[in-house]
Amino acid sequence: MRKSKVHYAWVIVLAGTLVVFLSHGLGRMAYSVILPPMRAGLGLSYTEAGLIGTANFFGYLSFTVLSGLFAFKIGARRTIFSSLLVMGATLFLTGLSRSFRTAFLLRFATGVANGGAYIPTMALPASWFRKEKRGLASGLLTVGTGLGLFFTGTVLPPFMDRFGEQGWRYAWFLIGGSILLLSVPCFVLLRDRPSELGLSPYGKGGEEASSSVSLKGLLIKKELWQLGIIYFMNGLSYIVYITFYVSFLSEELKVPFVLAGRIFGLLGLFSIGSGVFWGWLSDLLGRARAFALAYISLALSCLMPLLFPNAFAYYASSIVFGLTLSSIPAMMAAASSDASSGTLAAFALGVATIFFGVGQTIGPGLAGYLKDVTGSFRGIFILSSLLSLVGAKVSLRLGG
Incomplete structure (x- = not known):
């Protein structure tokens, strides 16, 4: 029997990218595009709309560490x-929501499931790739987020328009049904570790020495907590842009809703390869410098539509944000894997993601409240840019 020249690790990357597309690209990012008609349909205030986003991220936060432990105990695949x-x-059930409370609870449950799918997936390269290839593999997985953003920004607005005032409900039906259907090939293709197929991790060199770090030893490592703080600033700053950019364009800057969705979709298109690029850059410059550069880029994207309120700036902002969107998650997955043993990679990423989740939990509600108080989105985006600059400063304290 002829041996395949393609290592199964790349099949894992393909299946993992599909998981990230479904869980992050659709399940999480679609809310920004669906929010305007959903808010109108349910009669929500901006504070309530922000709190629904917060519920999703709080659910995600609550399961990040547990998802790593589940992956360690029963396997990432299951x-x-x-x-x-x-x-x-x-x-799917979110499309049936009739009140703020129902939408809040369902988005919380979605967040829990998001953590259960995303964290173990991003940790798979620790088992399937040797260290010098993990940054690339982690970056490739984040392509799924960009594809999801591109889909939600370009497909959902005209899809919702077709169904009128109830279009936002059909959008949730479409996304939920797609995830249920495509979860099957994900299960068929995924495997927990190379040894299940009689393989070794992909990459040059001999067998890597197994890390003797224990669960307790990992928790007291300074590097892990530094990564957590860096990830916190990312969660706090980027989610404001993701949640409210379409609303800012369409409601305050008077950009037609469908066009605003296309601008947002452009963000997704340009984010498709961003994780790959930033993963490579972090290998070249070191994690600290790469993290800092990514944060500076995010800050610039938030300031562009404020300083230059014209169509060019709206598109440029979306492109710059897209080129940087997957940077920190990709580098964080690789850095967490490097800081732990292969079997504890999902747990390490889960711990760091707690900080990320706390930032995401605070961000949407705070931003929505700021909009309700000031009557403008401008303060929201100024806040996001300042938080990104703080993130850049904190990143430089991390050992390269």
């Missing part, structure tokens, strides 16, 4: 598949 099933069901 954890991911179960989470996708729950996610698909809760997203």
